[in-house]
Every structure is written in C-alpha cells, then in structure tokens.
Amino acid sequence: MLGLVLDTSLDAAIVMRRDGTVAGWNVVAEMTFGWAAAEAIGRQLAELIIPEDLRAKHNEGLKRYCETGVGLVLNSRIEITALRKNGELFPIELAITPTLDDGEEVFLGFLRDISTRKAAEAALIESEQRLRATYEHAFVSIAETDREGRFLRTNAQLPLITGYSEEELRKLTIFDITHPEDVAADQDQYERQWRGDIDSYTIEKRYLRKDGGLLWIEVLASLLRDEHGAPRYGIRVVRDITERKQSEFRQQLLISELNHRVKNSLAIVQAIAHQTIGSKTPQFHAFSGRLRALAAAHDLLTEVLWDWIDLRNLVERVLQPYRDGRPGRLVILGQSLPIPPKLAVTFSMAFHELATNAAKYGALSGDNGEVQVSWAVEEDNSNLLRLEWKESGGPPVAQPTNIGFGTRLIERSLSLELGGEVSLEFRPEGLVCVIVAPTPVPETSSSCRG
Numbered sequence: 001m002l003g004l005v006l007d008t009s010l011d012a013a014i015v016m017r018r019d020g021t022v023a024g025w026n027v028v029a030e031m032t033f034g035w036a037a038a039e040a041i042g043r044q045l046a047e048l049i050i051p052e053d054l055r056a057k058h059n060e061g062l063k064r065y066c067e068t069g070v071g072l073v074l075n076s077r078i079e080i081t082a083l084r085k086n087g088e089l090f091p092i093e094l095a096i097t098p099t100l101d102d103g104e105e106v107f108l109g110f111l112r113d114i115s116t117r118k119a120a121e122a123a124l125i126e127s128e129q130r131l132r133a134t135y136e137h138a139f140v141s142i143a144e145t146d147r148e149g150r151f152l153r154t155n156a157q158l159p160l161i162t163g164y165s166e167e168e169l170r171k172l173t174i175f176d177i178t179h180p181e182d183v184a185a186d187q188d189q190y191e192r193q194w195r196g197d198i199d200s201y202t203i204e205k206r207y208l209r210k211d212g213g214l215l216w217i218e219v220l221a222s223l224l225r226d227e228h229g230a231p232r233y234g235i236r237v238v239r240d241i242t243e244r245k246q247s248e249f250r251q252q253l254l255i256s257e258l259n260h261r262v263k264n265s266l267a268i269v270q271a272i273a274h275q276t277i278g279s280k281t282p283q284f285h286a287f288s289g290r291l292r293a294l295a296a297a298h299d300l301l302t303e304v305l306w307d308w309i310d311l312r313n314l315v316e317r318v319l320q321p322y323r324d325g326r327p328g329r330l331v332i333l334g335q336s337l338p339i340p341p342k343l344a345v346t347f348s349m350a351f352h353e354l355a356t357n358a359a360k361y362g363a364l365s366g367d368n369g370e371v372q373v374s375w376a377v378e379e380d381n382s383n384l385l386r387l388e389w390k391e392s393g394g395p396p397v398a399q400p401t402n403i404g405f406g407t408r409l410i411e412r413s414l415s416l417e418l419g420g421e422v423s424l425e426f427r428p429e430g431l432v433c434v435i436v437a438p439t440p441v442p443e444t445s446s447s448c449r450g
Contacts, residue, residue, distance in 0.1 A: 002099070002101050006026040010028065011111060012032040013029060014029055014108075015101065015106050017107075018107075020044050020045055020059065021044055022048070023101070023106055024106075024108075032111065033049050033084055033085060048083075049083050049084075051081055071096075074098060074107075075097055079093055082111065092113055093112045094110070095109065097109075140157060141161060142236070143174075143235075151169040151170050151173070152170070153170075162177060162209055162215075163213075164177070178207060181206075185205070189221070190221065193223060194234075200220065200222040201220075201221050202219065203218075203221070204218050216240070217239060217240055217241060219236055219238050221235070222235050308339060311338070312332065312334055312335070312337070318351040318352055318355065319355055319371075322355050322359060328370055330371050331371070331374075332373050333372065333374035333375075334375040339440050340440055350409065350413065353409055354410065358371055361397075362394045362395070363392060363393055364394070365394055366393070366394050370393050371389070372390045372392075373388070373389050377439050383439050384420075384438060385440075386434070387436075389431070390432050391430030397426050397428055398428075399426045420435065420437025420438060421437070
C-alpha cells in the first residue's frame with residue numbers, strides 16, 4: 001500500500017515496523033544514506049542511520065509509544081543528526097507519521113538531507129557576525145540615513161567623535177550637526193544621489209560637536225538599493241580629518257610666512273643691486289627681471305603648498321606678460337604634466353630668460369613674431385619628455401659671439417635639474433631651444449594641484 005508513496009517521494013522515505021526493523025526503503029534513501037534497499041530491509045533502523053549516542057533515546061521513544069501510544073516526535077518536523085553508511089554524520093530534517101500498511105501499524109518517515117542549507121546558514125551567520133564586528137569596531141564612523149538625512153543607525157565611532165549618543169543622533173539629521181556654511185554643498189550632493197543622478201560622492205566638511213567644538217570630516221556617501229533599484233537607505237562612512245586639516249593650515253601659514261620672508265630678502269637684494277650698479281643700467285633691469293621671475297615662481301609654488309605643479313600652468317603664468325592679444329602670438333601646446341617644486345623654479349627662470357631674450361632681440365621684439373612652446377612624452381617607451389621653444393617671424397637671428405648669463409642658466413641649470421640634454425639653435429628664422437629629459441615621476445603621496 002505504501003509502495004506508491006515510496007516510489008514517488010522526492011525525499012528519503014523509510015517505513016519502520018513497531019519492532020524497529022526497516023520495512024520500506026526508497027531510492028532517495030539509498031542515495032542519502034548509502035545503504036541499498038536489499039541491505040536495509042529487515043535490519044534495525046537504529047543500526048543503519050542513527051548515531052550511536054542517540055540510539056538509546058530512539059529505542060526508549062519507540063518502546064514508550066508501543067506501551068502508551070504517546071510519541072514525542074510524531075507528526076512534527078524536527079532536525080536531527082543522522083549517520084551514513086560510510087560513518088559520516090550529517091544534519092537531516094525528519095517527519096514521522098504512524099500509519100497502516102495492509103492492516104499493520106508502521107511508522108512512515110520522510111527524511112531530507114539539509115547539509116547544504118545548514119552550511120549556507122552557518123556561512124550567513126558567520127558573515128553577519130564578521131560584518132557586525134567590522135561595523136562596530138571600525139576605526140571610521142559608519143551611519144545609515146533615510147531620505148531626509150535622519151540617522152537610522154550608527155556604529156560606536158560616530159557618537160565618540162560627535163559627543164552625541166546614538167539615541168540622540170537618531171533624533172537628528174546629518175545636516176543638523178553640519179556647520180551652516182557646509183550644509184548647502186552636502187545637501188545638493190545628497191539630493192542628487194537620492195534622485196539617482198550620482199551613485200556616490202565624497203565631501204569634506206565640518207561637524208559641530210555637542211559640546212560646541214568643531215571637527216573636520218571626510219564623508220564617503222553611497223546608497224543601498226533594493227532589487228528594483230529603489231533606494232533603501234544611505235550609507236555614510238565618516239573619517240575624522242581634523243588633525244590633517246590643522247596640519248595643512250599650519251603648513252599654509254608656514255609657507256606663506258616663508259614666501260613673505262623670501263620676497264623681503266629678494267627686495268633687499270634688489271635694493272643692494274640698485275645701490276651698487278644703479279637703477280638705470282641694463283644690468284639692473286636684467287637682474288630685476290630675474291628676481292621678479294624667481295618671486296613669481298615662489299608665488300605659484302605657495303599656491304600649491306610647494307607640491308608638484310602643472311607644467312602648463314607654469315608656462316601660462318610665466319608667459320602671460322608677453323601676450324599682446326594677437327592670436328598666434330604665443331602658442332602653448334602640451335598636456336598637463338606634473339613637475340616637482342625644484343624643477344618648477346628652474347623652468348620658471350629658464351622661460352623668463354627665453355621670453356626676455358625674445359622680447360629684446362627675437363620673435364617678440366617685432367609685431368609679426370611668434371613663439372610656440374610644445375612638449376610631449378615620447379611614445380617609444382623611452383619615457384622621455386621632449387620640450388621645444390620655437391621662435392619665428394622676428395628679426396634674423398645669428399649665433400651670439402658671447403655666452404650670456406641667461407644662456408648659461410638655460411643650458412646648465414636645466415641639464416643638471418632634469419638629468420637630460422638642452423640644445424640652443426640660433427637659426428636665421430628664430431631661436432629654437434630643445435629639452436630632452438626623463439619624465440618626472442611624482443611621489444605616491446604627491447598630486448599635481450596646479
């Protein structure tokens with residue numbers, strides 16, 4: 001009578017008599033436990049699939065039911081450990097029902113191997129525990145926010161840096177504790193993110209602590225979306241950067257003071273030169289121009305805190321006084337290229353000398369002359385920078401009989417600083433200066449902020 005049930009069940013199906021012997025064993029039971037039906041039928045079920053430490057309890061339960069009709073595990077689903085033929089223990093889900101088979105009372109059991117499910121559950125629990133530990137013990141603050149920016153949940157770090165308890169934060173929005181001057185920028189980005197215009201954004205702003213103090217933070221804001229792409233809640237990873245900002249501020253003050261002192265020193269040098277050689281001599285005008293070029297280079301480097309700067313920005317700045325509004329007068333062709341501070345000063349002085357020479361004797365001394373400055377990194381894997389200053393349209397040029405200070409500065413200083421080669425060609429149609437050197441490589445911590 002139960003044969004059809006055994007044959008059609010998708011789970012392991014076993015029939016057990018009141019004496020504990022196996023009366024039925026389907027194909028799934030064979031695959032699950034490793035015993036063939038011919039091996040299992042007629043043997044004690046406890047010896048086949050029940051771990052040794054659980055057999056006494058199984059036998060006690062069977063005896064109790066036979067004497068009283070009460071079975072604690074009947075007609076319910078339970079999870080228990082089972083035994084395979086090869087001795088392997090594994091978890092199963094079990095349901096046992098008393099029934100009749102040709103008038104004989106038997107027990108029909110359906111057993112399902114839940115090893116895979118249990119492993120997945122264990123992995124999920126471990127993952128959640130690790131995520132919870134990471135969330136709670138992270139050195140950065142983590143917060144979850146709703147559409148209006150209200151705090152839904154935070155880890156322990158955010159209350160620590162803001163002075164508000166987690167309960168107090170849940171009554172506030174991210175904008176309530178933001179400095180009023182920084183609210184608009186963050187709100188704009190936040191709205192764009194929730195509208196779907198951007199996936200994430202990073203912003204630096206100030207928090208107002210509960211005690212009235214001020215701290216700088218860096219925020220990485222992202223969104224968690226549901227399966228349909230709709231936003232569920234915002235995730236904000238907050239890092240306290242107050243110490244860094246204070247350090248940058250002190251550095252800015254120090255560099256500004258240093259630049260001020262350098263300019264004062266240059267002014268004193270200029271005054272000494274004035275007293276020594278007179279203000280109306282050509283030598284004084286040349287010397288003053290070089291001092292101004294040096295001061296301009298210091299100004300540019302001060303703007304970027306003496307970090308690496310953009311070569312194009314430097315060239316534009318040095319040559320700006322020589323533009324007369326005529327298109328093509330000065331043509332600058334070159335991509336952004338970071339150069340170190342020391343090289344920036346040398347380049348600034350060199351371009352000043354080239355421009356001054358062009359204004360006195362070369363292409364910029366007449367109305368039709370032109371200067372083209374171009375640079376590029378060679379594409380033959382040599383990683384060489386090739387920079388060219390090319391004049392045209394000015395008075396005819398001849399090889400000078402004397403080598404002046406400017407020429408020596410260009411040829412020697414650039415060669416030494418770049419570790420490359422510098423050539424000056426006094427072609428009849430105009431001066432050509434070519435610089436070939438290894439491409440400067442910024443340090444990992446530096447960035448071109450020109």
